[in-house]
Amino acid sequence: MKLYTLDIACLERARRALARPGHRLGSARELLLSEADRLCRTPPESVVSKPTPAPGGDAHDYLSLAPDAWPTLRRTGGSGWQQRDGNLNPAAQRDDYDAARLARMTDRCLTLGAAWYFTGQRVYAQAAAEQIRCWFIDPETRMRPHLNYAHSVPGDLAGQGSGLYETASLWKVIDSLGLIATSGMMDAEDLAALRLWFGTFSDWMFNSASGFEGYVWHDWRGTSHDAQRTLYRLFCGDSAGAANVIRHGLTLRLAAQFDREGRQAAALDSDRPFSASLRNLEAHLLLNRYAEQVDIDRWNRVCSGRRVRAGLEYLLPFMREPDLWPWRDRVSDEQTRVQRVLLQALRGYATSGAVLREALLGMPEEMQARREWLLWYPDEREN
Incomplete structure (x- = not known):
């Protein structure tokens, strides 16, 4: 099984957890299968x-x-x-x-x-x-x-x-x-x-x-372009081409988009600052994942003092307390993406596990049964 974005280790952890009667992932599995059954009829x-x-x-x-x-x-x-x-x-x-x-x-x-x-x-x-x-x-x-x-x-x-x-x-x-x-x-x-x-x-x-x-584009649209093209090159067997996109993007995207505190100036100046910041952060996390497959540690890379992790740390307080967000759009409008970003970040930034888990478990109750928990299930030894 070859996966590029998901991680087989997370999926296997979820499958082992589901084998235990009464595990909380059971609700997510039920919803997944209900939706899959509906799709089979369409x-x-x-x-x-x-x-x-x-x-x-x-x-x-x-x-x-x-x-x-x-x-x-x-x-x-x-x-x-x-x-x-x-x-x-x-x-x-x-x-x-x-x-x-x-x-x-x-x-x-x-x-x-x-x-x-x-x-x-x-x-x-x-x-x-x-x-x-x-x-x-x-x-x-x-x-x-x-x-x-x-x-x-x-x-x-x-x-x-x-x-x-x-x-x-x-x-x-x-x-x-x-x-x-x-x-x-x-x-x-x-x-x-x-x-x-x-x-x-x-x-x-x-x-x-x-x-x-x-x-x-110098915002989340450009970063998404990099993430997509990297993935497609990997899927087509062009590891060298994928690595070139990643390396070039360290300067073009990472160093240019974040300041040293993790703020994204272009995103904060947009019509929907939180959405733009979060979309860009998610694209960077995808690039981190794809970089693993060409032996580049992008999770911890520092470029001109800028780090993806700083971008996560800047947004994290607002993910935990949405009412603190000082700009005009609403954090609550992006709950599904917030959950996906937190789960992916938890996989890549284990040393921040406690605060990331706290943010995840503090989300609305209905979010705890989403498919994303099955796809990126974290290490239970740290739950």
Whole structure:
């Protein structure tokens, strides 16, 4: 089993814990399987399901609306579109576009893959494999490996590099392949087709105009670009390429984004400071994880006095006491991401275990039964 983002040690700890009657992870397992059963009764997601294709006329092209794009009346008559910073349009999440569909697809793969891992019931692995083939391989339903029409503004911009953040969850697909590997549901031909898809997409990310636009962002969008491209290079067997992205990002991202106290100036100056800070921190934690696989200790790397750990330590008091956050957005709006960040940080920063566990266990009660506890279950000897 090859996992890139998840850690087999955490999964094995969770499986051992579940073997003990009455363990608190039982509630998380029940919710996971309930959702997996529901997904098995629903058809796979596909980009060709949208009612209107992308501007190029091909339904296989991914299409999303810039989240801050709104229709507006023009002084000269007629209607148009404009972007309003910080004012999110709920239409961007409708199924006229592919953003919500992509998010459902990646979450579907991970849920079904985890359900197979924790039960060994082939129906879950089969459903995960069907979804992966539908989105990436089958000629009738596959997505083309580019985002030329992501974050579009009708009548103005065909696509923008900022749309690359919408594919940040593709790690769930890649790790679901590892989770279901022993089921035999994906063969060598399937895996070769997937590596071709992700290799082509990785090349597009750096060599196309829109893809490179995503790379040059100096905030969480740029860090997410690095994390994605690193993962895709690892998945395609290009360890040297992955290491190059990581090393270059130490200066471009780590040293440039954090101050010595862990504050992120660009994030704090944005419309949603906590969300932007947390998204960037999560992308850095993913890069820390991927760096392990090319023998780079990024968890403890100090670059020009800047550390990822300092970024975590700056946000941690606000994760524990959300009302202390002094800026305009709300910490409570990001509870799922906070939990995921804390669990990943607990894996990488064991010496901060006590305070991280306290923050995790202090979250709302309903968060204690989330799937994330199964995926990143910490060492019980320190619980």
